[in-house]
Amino acid sequence: MNGRFVLHDHRKPRPHFDLRLEEDGVLRSxxxxxxxxxxxxxxxxxxxxxxxxxxxxxxxxxxKSIADTGWWEExxxxxxxxxxxxxxxxxxVRYALIRTDRDWLLHRVKDQ
Structure with missing residues (x-):
């Protein structure tokens, strides 16, 4: 699967980033x-x-500003x-999103 992505630098309510991956006509976030x-x-x-x-x-x-944008490959x-x-x-950069009991972990994979 290939789609677009955006990484927002979001400063409200507390500073954080929003990772958004295009999938099925929406941005999974x-x-x-x-x-x-x-x-x-x-x-x-x-x-x-x-x-x-x-x-x-x-x-x-x-x-909210765009920290990075491009496409993603599953x-x-x-x-x-x-x-x-x-x-x-x-x-x-290769990542893994890993589901835990409550949330997710975003893991940077060692080898590209």
Whole structure:
């Protein structure tokens, strides 16, 4: 599966990032309080939030800016994990979203 993605830098109500992946005509969305993990093997909490309309791919306002955008590529999916690559403005990075009992973990995969 390939679709577009956007990473919003969202400053209200508390600073966090929103990861949005295009799928089935909507943007599946997760709030990531500490931002995407920058080091391989690192995890970040990712809280699933309601789906957003596709117009959020380009949406900005005084509290929300676009930190990165591009397309994403799914490699594998189970009920508890999605393995994918974000192909952003500057590079391509592989991540896994892993479902826990309450939320998700966003994990940066070691080898590209």
């Amino acid at each position: 997760w709030a990531v309080p500490q931002g995407l993990p920058t080091d391989p093997g690192r995890n970040r909490l990712a809280v699933a939030v309601p789906d957003h309309d596709l117009d959020h791919l380009t949406y900005t306002d005084e509290h 490699h594998d999916r189970t009920d508890r994990r999605i393995l994918f690559t974000l192909h952003g403005r500057d590079d391509a």
